[in-house]
Amino acid sequence: MKYILLFSLILFLSCKKEITQKAEELPALPSNSLLLSTFNKILFVKEIKEGLGNSHQESTYIIQNLADKFSLIQIIGLSNKKEKTFNRRDSLYFLQQINNKQNLIINKSLVSNNKMVLLDEKSIHKRSVAKRDELFGFGYYEFSKPFISANHTKAIIQVDYHCPDCGYGNALIFEKRHGIWIMTDQLSLWDN
Numbered sequence: 001m002k003y004i005l006l007f008s009l010i011l012f013l014s015c016k017k018e019i020t021q022k023a024e025e026l027p028a029l030p031s032n033s034l035l036l037s038t039f040n041k042i043l044f045v046k047e048i049k050e051g052l053g054n055s056h057q058e059s060t061y062i063i064q065n066l067a068d069k070f071s072l073i074q075i076i077g078l079s080n081k082k083e084k085t086f087n088r089r090d091s092l093y094f095l096q097q098i099n100n101k102q103n104l105i106i107n108k109s110l111v112s113n114n115k116m117v118l119l120d121e122k123s124i125h126k127r128s129v130a131k132r133d134e135l136f137g138f139g140y141y142e143f144s145k146p147f148i149s150a151n152h153t154k155a156i157i158q159v160d161y162h163c164p165d166c167g168y169g170n171a172l173i174f175e176k177r178h179g180i181w182i183m184t185d186q187l188s189l190w191d192n
Helices: 002-024 032-043 046-053 069-082 088-098 108-112 121-131
Strands: 060-065 116-118 140-144 154-163 166-177 180-191
Touching (some): 032 180, 069 166, 154 180
Parallel strands (some): 060 116
Antiparallel strands (some): 140 154, 166 180
């Protein structure tokens, strides 16, 4: 009888450990195609399109930047302060994604139709130095790649606008409803 109880206890504890481990397992990182698809769909959300179209420049210049852990933790904290948007599992999944340093390969023809020009960091620096003395200076948007929640229904994109003596940074929170990404929140991160 002792052996049966001991065996049952060991079996129970090993099952409990396995269940706990499975609960902590995270899905594989989102593929580049999923990130790109999400990014392209979010880029054309009404509020984003209108915001990018309000530039005083002929073209809207965009570069891709990788958000850092501090920004991501700040965004999650601000978002969860209003309402519980992201859980612990999402936070762990976001941190996994931030360690993936691969840039998105964005199809330039997708954005160039809307007066948007994709540039890399070297091109931005050259252009900003060349335009420094003009009346309005030179401004550009910086987008992070999307950070997708563990269940792939929510996403965060950080958008910063840089210009001489001005600028701002926002985190945009999106939720996928009926297959469409909808902006549910906009968090101010910094303002100059």
